[in-house]
Amino acid sequence: LWEAASRALFAEFLATGLYVFFGVGSALPWPTALPTVLQMAITFNLATAVAVQITWKTSGGHINPAVTLAFLVGSQISLPRAMAYVAAQLAGATLGAAVLYWGWRARPEKRGPGGSNSATCSLAAQG
Numbered sequence: 001l002w003e004a005a006s007r008a009l010f011a012e013f014l015a016t017g018l019y020v021f022f023g024v025g026s027a028l029p030w031p032t033a034l035p036t037v038l039q040m041a042i043t044f045n046l047a048t049a050v051a052v053q054i055t056w057k058t059s060g061g062h063i064n065p066a067v068t069l070a071f072l073v074g075s076q077i078s079l080p081r082a083m084a085y086v087a088a089q090l091a092g093a094t095l096g097a098a099v100l101y102w103g104w105r106a107r108p109e110k111r112g113p114g115g116s117n118s119a120t121c122s123l124a125a126q127g
Contacts, residue, residue, distance in 0.1 A: 011054070
C-alpha cells in the first residue's frame with residue numbers, strides 16, 4: 001500500500017513539475033522570436049496530454065490541485081490522499097518553476113560586460 005501511494009505521489013510531483021516547466025517555458029520571450037499565442041496553447045495542451053498519459057494508471061492523472069479538489073468533492077478520492085496529492089502537486093510546480101527560473105537567469109545573452117546582468121550594466125551606465 002505504501003509503495004503504491006508513494007508512486008502515485010511521485011507521479012503527481014513529476015508530472016506537475018514538467019507541466020509547469022514546459023507550459024510556462026513556452027510563454028517566455030526566447031532570443032530568436034517571441035512565442036505566439038497559438039504556440040503557447042499547443043505547448044500547454046501537449047504538456048497536459050503527455051503528463052496525464054504518463055500518470056493516468058499510477059495516480060489518475062490529476063496534475064492540477066483543482067482537478068484533485070473536484071475528485072474530492074465528487075467523493076472519488078479520500079481527504080488524506082487529496083491533501084497528499086495537492087502537496088505533491090504544489091511541490092512539483094514549485095520545482096518546475098524554480099528550474100525554469102534558474103535556467104532562464106543563467107542565459108548568456110542576459111549577461112553584460114564582465115559577466116554581470118545587463119540590467120545592472122544599463123543602470124550603471126545611466127548613473
